[in-house]
Structures are given as C-alpha cells and as structure tokens.
Amino acid sequence: MQEPTVFIVDDDAAVRDSLTLMIEQAGMHVQSFENAKTFLNAYQPNFFGCVIIDVKMPGMDGLQLQEELAWRKILLPVIFLTGHGDIPMSVRAIKGGAIDFLTKPVIREKLLICVRAAFTEAKKRLSDATQNREITTCLTKLTRREREVMLLAVQGHSNKEIGSYLGISYRTVEIHKSKIMQKTGANNLLDLARIARESELSE
Structure with missing residues (x-):
C-alpha cells in the first residue's frame, strides 16, 4: 500500500x-x-x-x-x-x-x-x-440457477423448500449449494449470508 x-x-x-x-x-x-x-x-x-x-x-x-x-x-x-x-x-x-x-x-x-x-x-x-470487488468477482462465477439457490438459502429456506420452489430435486439443491460454497469461499450459511448482504444480492 x-x-x-x-x-x-x-x-x-x-x-x-x-x-x-x-x-x-x-x-x-x-x-x-x-x-x-x-x-x-x-x-x-x-x-x-x-x-x-x-x-x-x-x-x-x-x-x-x-x-x-x-x-x-x-x-x-x-x-x-x-x-x-x-x-x-x-x-x-x-x-x-x-x-x-x-x-x-x-x-x-x-x-x-x-x-x-x-x-x-x-x-x-x-x-x-x-x-x-473480490466478492463481486466470486459471484460472477455463479450460474443463474446457483444465484437463485443462494438467494433462497440465505433467506432461510430449507433444501426441500428450495427444491420445491425451483422444481428441482433435494439432491440437486445440495449439489448447487456445494458449488456455491466452493465458488464463493464461504465456510457456512452465515458466511454465505454475509457475502450476499455485502454484495446486495439479498436486497
């Protein structure tokens, strides 16, 4: 610096x-x-x-x-x-x-x-x-579906509810979540919620 x-x-x-x-x-x-x-x-x-x-x-x-x-x-x-x-x-x-x-x-x-x-x-x-900037870069790596899953997850919906809402299986939701965690570097749901909030994705 x-x-x-x-x-x-x-x-x-x-x-x-x-x-x-x-x-x-x-x-x-x-x-x-x-x-x-x-x-x-x-x-x-x-x-x-x-x-x-x-x-x-x-x-x-x-x-x-x-x-x-x-x-x-x-x-x-x-x-x-x-x-x-x-x-x-x-x-x-x-x-x-x-x-x-x-x-x-x-x-x-x-x-x-x-x-x-x-x-x-x-x-x-x-x-x-x-x-x-780093958060924004991470989020650009997400697919449209992954962003949808992420938004619903940080709003507190369960995997079953997310699957029902998006018309996909429970297992598919789990796979999307795993990829989201990997791409964003989030360690848990709280961390993911912070990233979404700071990027204004959850607003």
Missing part, C-alpha cells in the same frame, strides 16, 4: 502554504490545489489518503465538492476547514460523511489528529472496497 497523502483544496494561497508546512513537518505527504476543479482534473484512481477542503471557494464550493466526490465514488475521507462555519453547514458536512469540520485558524495538533483519523478511515475504506 502506498504512503497516504493529504490533498488540500483551498483558494487562499497563504492557507495552503501554512497547512502544507504543518503537515510536512509531521512527516506526511501533501499536494495542494487552488480550487475544486483543479483537484478533480488532477485526481487519479490511485490517490490515497484524505482531502482537506475549504468550504467557501469560488465556483464549486466545499460542500458541492464533497457531493461530487460521493457521486464519483471517490473514497478519500474529507476534513472541512472554514473561516465562517455555522451549525447547519457543519451538520450537512458530517451527515455527508466528513471526518471533521474545523475552523480557521486551525490548531496544529488538532489538525494532525484529524488527519491521522482520516488516514485510518481511508485504509478501512480501501480494504472494504477491495473485499467488495
């Missing part, structure tokens, strides 16, 4: 320089951008770390950028930084998944605590995304 980077998006050059200095002195990598458009144009799928976003910016503001990141399924955790925050704004930011909502001038230690928490969250999100 590559070293995490703090991406700063703020239209104030002095703020960008100050934040960059604080974060680099803590031994972390930093990249800064003057507005949301510049950051989005520079974004690469291998970006890893977190993004510190100023709320009030010309063009696309910080909250709009947060929504755009979510829409593009960009997993970078967000820390907001603002000189004019208010309660409704901070509530909207946190509800949108932001790690924290800090006001300028920010205290160095508080900033670094937030960044480290964001890095931890970034690792979790990356791990979850990797696991979900």
Whole structure:
C-alpha cells in the first residue's frame, strides 16, 4: 500500500502554504490545489489518503465538492476547514460523511489528529472496497440457477423448500449449494449470508 497523502483544496494561497508546512513537518505527504476543479482534473484512481477542503471557494464550493466526490465514488475521507462555519453547514458536512469540520485558524495538533483519523478511515475504506470487488468477482462465477439457490438459502429456506420452489430435486439443491460454497469461499450459511448482504444480492 502506498504512503497516504493529504490533498488540500483551498483558494487562499497563504492557507495552503501554512497547512502544507504543518503537515510536512509531521512527516506526511501533501499536494495542494487552488480550487475544486483543479483537484478533480488532477485526481487519479490511485490517490490515497484524505482531502482537506475549504468550504467557501469560488465556483464549486466545499460542500458541492464533497457531493461530487460521493457521486464519483471517490473514497478519500474529507476534513472541512472554514473561516465562517455555522451549525447547519457543519451538520450537512458530517451527515455527508466528513471526518471533521474545523475552523480557521486551525490548531496544529488538532489538525494532525484529524488527519491521522482520516488516514485510518481511508485504509478501512480501501480494504472494504477491495473485499467488495473480490466478492463481486466470486459471484460472477455463479450460474443463474446457483444465484437463485443462494438467494433462497440465505433467506432461510430449507433444501426441500428450495427444491420445491425451483422444481428441482433435494439432491440437486445440495449439489448447487456445494458449488456455491466452493465458488464463493464461504465456510457456512452465515458466511454465505454475509457475502450476499455485502454484495446486495439479498436486497
């Protein structure tokens, strides 16, 4: 896994320089951008770390950028930084998944605590995304019939009920289940239910 980077998006050059200095002195990598458009144009799928976003910016503001990141399924955790925050704004930011909502001038230690928490969250999100991709890959190996059997099994139906519903024999259901377990790597029905839930197959 590559070293995490703090991406700063703020239209104030002095703020960008100050934040960059604080974060680099803590031994972390930093990249800064003057507005949301510049950051989005520079974004690469291998970006890893977190993004510190100023709320009030010309063009696309910080909250709009947060929504755009979510829409593009960009997993970078967000820390907001603002000189004019208010309660409704901070509530909207946190509800949108932001790690924290800090006001300028920010205290160095508080900033670094937030960044480290964001890095931890970034690792979790990356791990979850990797696991979900692996699950999706496993499920693509299933035949249509196997997916039907899997869905009914995780809903709690017995082999006899599944066979009756699908018009196949009890033995055939057992064979399908065995292949499903093998293809998904599930150890038991609970494990299979988790895989179905995480892949949204059971919804």
